[in-house]
Amino acid sequence: MRLGLITALSALLWTSIAAAQPAVEGRWTLVIHGGAGVIERDRLTEAQDSEIRTALTEALETGSAILRNGGSSMDAIEATVRVMEDNPNFNAGRGAVFTYDGDIEHDASIMDGTTRSAGAVTGSTQTRHPVTLARRVMTNSPHVFLSGSGADQFSAEQGLEQVGNDWFETDRRREQLEAMRAAETAGLSDYRADFKYGTVGAVAVDLNGNMAAATSTGGMTGKRWGRIGDSPVIGAGTYADNRGCAVSATGTGEYFIRVGVAHEICTQIRVRFEQRLAEARASVPMDGDGIPEYYVHASEFGLAESDIQEIADAVLAEMAGLGGSGGVIVATPWGTGTYSFTTPGMYRGMAGSEIEASIAIYGDE
Numbered sequence: 001m002r003l004g005l006i007t008a009l010s011a012l013l014w015t016s017i018a019a020a021q022p023a024v025e026g027r028w029t030l031v032i033h034g035g036a037g038v039i040e041r042d043r044l045t046e047a048q049d050s051e052i053r054t055a056l057t058e059a060l061e062t063g064s065a066i067l068r069n070g071g072s073s074m075d076a077i078e079a080t081v082r083v084m085e086d087n088p089n090f091n092a093g094r095g096a097v098f099t100y101d102g103d104i105e106h107d108a109s110i111m112d113g114t115t116r117s118a119g120a121v122t123g124s125t126q127t128r129h130p131v132t133l134a135r136r137v138m139t140n141s142p143h144v145f146l147s148g149s150g151a152d153q154f155s156a157e158q159g160l161e162q163v164g165n166d167w168f169e170t171d172r173r174r175e176q177l178e179a180m181r182a183a184e185t186a187g188l189s190d191y192r193a194d195f196k197y198g199t200v201g202a203v204a205v206d207l208n209g210n211m212a213a214a215t216s217t218g219g220m221t222g223k224r225w226g227r228i229g230d231s232p233v234i235g236a237g238t239y240a241d242n243r244g245c246a247v248s249a250t251g252t253g254e255y256f257i258r259v260g261v262a263h264e265i266c267t268q269i270r271v272r273f274e275q276r277l278a279e280a281r282a283s284v285p286m287d288g289d290g291i292p293e294y295y296v297h298a299s300e301f302g303l304a305e306s307d308i309q310e311i312a313d314a315v316l317a318e319m320a321g322l323g324g325s326g327g328v329i330v331a332t333p334w335g336t337g338t339y340s341f342t343t344p345g346m347y348r349g350m351a352g353s354e355i356e357a358s359i360a361i362y363g364d365e
């Protein structure tokens, strides 16, 4: 009887530790996005369509190679986002949108789901790869979030690659700013400059079961007054927690901030997992001493892809209910990847040890 009690107590302790770490080791997954918005077949030329697919494929392959070879999810997402920051098709790094005053100000963030360490920058103007700056804030400063000239100064002190602000400029983005200004002059207050946002993000789980998320953007065309969107806000545009998931968002940032979209999705996943695990354990038959006949280990148990889809869709519906729009990518400790978006399309891709690599643009793909 006494032995039974000790067994029961140690099982209780063991199961509560196990419950904290649902990760299944030995599987890797990478999910990427290059922005959500009004992305429809008749709005992209064939050449643009194929350029975007090539760019997404290159980014997906970069991160996949790292994960496949046993690299960390943090290294994989940083490298993936850097590739997209260098590609002028996306609203991040080179090719980012202009502010109202005709400058380019980057926002980026990164989060490590193992330690829940995070780094973010807003309004950086001269760092070639803002995602790397965000990671340095995480690893080499005592802070989580740096802004403006301070972020620029920290970046230079860290020896990160510096470029002139005009290095990020593209004609396409300048035309979008001019169109926005012209619409403003014409009194079209609800005009939205080319609603294909182009923010980039990556989420991953590596072979050790560690989760990570990163997002990088120029924000919104014509932003002013030091406007900050969701992308660099931990919990809104980016979140990673080994107990739940990794999320990167894109869309109307103000609404994602108000809902705390990325954190909300991870929390709902974590809580639903814990509930299901408790239910599974409660259904285990007891022996004559009232001791469960076997224990359901957290790592043997996971949420189904349909659960993740349902949670992500519900949180996005809540955001859309407030008036926003956009999408998210989600990776889970169980090696699944999920997209959810309220817009007609989202530039996106997914690959994994158990997932065939794929790229998509439109909502019906």
Ligand code: ASP
Pocket: 035, 036, 091, 196, 197, 198, 199, 217, 218, 219, 220, 228, 229, 230, 231, 237, 249, 250, 251, 252, 253, 254
């Ligand atoms: N979420 C970004 C922002 O509000 C924009 C985007 O996703 O494209 O700054």
